[in-house]
Amino acid sequence: MRTFPNHLFCVANNSVPSNISPCQVCGDFQCLYETEEDICEFLDGGGVLAHSIGDYYYGLKAINSLPSSSPQEVDIGIFHKIIACLKHSSGSIRTVQSELKNIPNFKSNVEERRLLLETLGYCGVLFPLEHTSPYSHYVRLNNAPRTSHSSDWNYPADFWKGRDGVNIEALNFWFGDYLL
Incomplete structure (x- = not known):
């Protein structure tokens, strides 16, 4: 996400945006759905489940909710x-x-x-x-x-x-x- 382009959702020329239309800039979909199950899957799976903004978001949210610790x-x-x-x-x-x-x-x-x-x-x-x-x-x-x-x-x-x-x-x- 460090190099993620700041942009608005953009579909291919003459396309109508829908839940199945990926963004031409980042490749993600317009709708993000967050559920407790999504966050639990991230934590149980040990990392990113797929490469989508939603997964990055769920992952960061889940990690930020954990108690912090310092490496020994x-x-x-x-x-x-x-x-x-x-x-x-x-x-x-x-x-x-x-x-x-x-x-x-x-x-x-x-x-x-x-x-x-x-x-x-x-x-x-x-x-x-x-x-x-x-x-x-x-x-x-x-x-x-x-x-x-x-x-x-x-x-x-x-x-x-x-x-x-x-x-x-x-x-x-x-x-x-x-x-x-």
Whole structure:
């Protein structure tokens, strides 16, 4: 949402807006429906369910309703090891996902590690050099490219390779306080 364009809902030329007409700028739909079930699904699912403004809104609302907590020293140490793993990887995103399970005290399952890596992609910390980074430019994630039709990874993490490295500018923007 950092790079989300400030705009009014806009449908294709000569189209009449409806609940099934996506916006030509952001790809989202005109109506947002918020229910308690939507927010619970977000919390139970561990993250973004789909790429829509509604999901971003529900997610932020759900997270903001949780009691705040500060990372402990061990958490920051784990984060440093995750970043080091990403910086030194030469493999694919799946290879890194597997390597992360070897970090001491980092209790996570495959799905949680995938969501973590995808989140780092959304933040622009991970981005494939030959693709647009959501950190610097708005990307319509509901219509983003995929490496294959059967890939279960979301853009841009789907295209990331270890040789792409880590975007230090984005890393410092989002997590600089924890890297000192």
